[in-house]
Amino acid sequence: MEKVENKIERIIAKSFKGELDSKEQDFLDQWISMSQENKRKFGIYEKLWKRSGELLLSNTIDIEQSLLKTKKRIPDFRFKRRTRFGNFRVAAVFILAMGLGFLINYLLGGNDLIDGTPQIVYQEVRASYGTRTKLILADGTNVWLNSGSTLKFPIDFDNVEERAVELNGEGYFDVTKNESKPFIVNTSGLDVKVYGTSFNVSAYEEYDSMEVALVEGKVSLVQGVKGDRKEYMVLNPNDVVECNISEKRLSRISDSKMNKYTSWKDGQMIFYGDPIAKVVSRLEKWYNVDIEIRDKALENYRFTATFNDESLEQVLKLLSLSSPMEYNIVASTKQNDDSFSRRQVILSIKK
Structure with a gap:
């Protein structure tokens, strides 16, 4: 034994x-x-x-x-x-x-550099495609990472003035309140500054937009470093802000259906009248596929649905039943380096 x-x-x-x-x-x-x-x-x-x-x-x-x-x-x-x-x-x-x-x-326990400046040591966590990951930071903040997302963060916040983390992808944050040390989520677009609140950030680097949905508390969208930081917008609960990065344009709506933005952490995908582009971006990350919208006419359709751990084929089948959309899934192919390409999905109007 x-x-x-x-x-x-x-x-x-x-x-x-x-x-x-x-x-x-x-x-x-x-x-x-x-x-x-x-x-x-x-x-x-x-x-x-x-x-x-x-x-x-x-x-x-x-x-x-x-x-x-x-x-x-x-x-x-x-x-x-x-x-x-x-x-x-x-x-x-x-x-x-x-x-x-x-x-x-x-x-051996020392964490100072030779000149006596405190050294910040970072860790990085990645949620594999098709999975979701939860972690607790040193200050007690809870973070959920969506499929294909990465979070880089200090192993502790003892020697910092701000609790700054770096997100590539989608994350839901339940931040421990600390007014003396604001919490900063750095992204490839704008940064999100909070003191203690719950919110969702979707900011994949390969996309030209980011989205912030505030569940409770208050956050602000900022850019720059401490001491030289510009504040663009302050969000209140139920506010959803989308930032077009290349055009430097912000748009805000109030949406009481916040589970649409946060349910992914519980294994659900929820769409409420969303355009095909929004649906495609979610499916690409969730199932690790490339999706091509072959017919622009599909951009006129909006989709409302809730999915619970269905396969990609099941999701596409259900979406096609509620619209004139048809799909074709192209299987992965072996590359020269022995790796496999991502599956491709082609969406088009039914003939």
């Missing part, structure tokens, strides 16, 4: 990879709550993992064994000062076992 110590070490390692099932999660939660010592040990493990700076490691690296070997090199799980040679050996374990490239001084 597996020893409790070995089991908890294995489960802790799996928890950092997001691979726990419900029983393992319950076991971990119970173990942490049993004593302050268990809680402390888990905190040390968590710090080691966060300081690795790598959420996506090579598949050839055995993350569980690397974490356990690293733990064994640190007596009683404590960060202690050692001789210069000992410090180098601990850092080498991190670098070789986990494929890291951080400074030895940072791994």
Whole structure:
């Protein structure tokens, strides 16, 4: 039978990879709550993992064994000062076992640069196509990432004046209030500045527009850096603002149906009288496909529907039943580098 110590070490390692099932999660939660010592040990493990700076490691690296070997090199799980040679050996374990490239001084607990300026270390999380990912930032802010989206963020907000993160894609934010440290979502278009609120941002870099939908609280659309930042618009609850980036044009509406903009985090796609262009952009990201609107006449049609985990074929079939649209799905093809192209969908008017 597996020893409790070995089991908890294995489960802790799996928890950092997001691979726990419900029983393992319950076991971990119970173990942490049993004593302050268990809680402390888990905190040390968590710090080691966060300081690795790598959420996506090579598949050839055995993350569980690397974490356990690293733990064994640190007596009683404590960060202690050692001789210069000992410090180098601990850092080498991190670098070789986990494929890291951080400074030895940072791994040992210091996070200052040589000139004494605080160093900000970032992590990056990506939601694979067809999936959604939830994460909790160091300040307690909850973030949901939609399919194909990426968020870059500091591992903590201790040495910053603003809690700035960088989004490429779509994210729903439930921001922890902190009036002394505003929360900034940087995108390829405008930035979103908040102090504590819930809102949705859709800002994929490959599209020429971005959209912000405010659920509650107050946010402003800004551009520039602290001390030289221009404010373009302040949003109130139920406000939805679309920004045409190339034309530098903002348009605002008030929409009480906010679930249309936020339901994706619960696995739904909802359309309320949306034009085909809006439907296409959502489907492309959700199913990782390229969609071509072959007939411009389709741009005159609007669609209302709710989808719950249907396949691409099912969604297209349902949309075609409510309009004169027909579709053709072109299968993926193998490329010269042995990768496969994305499937292509061609939309046209029924003959």
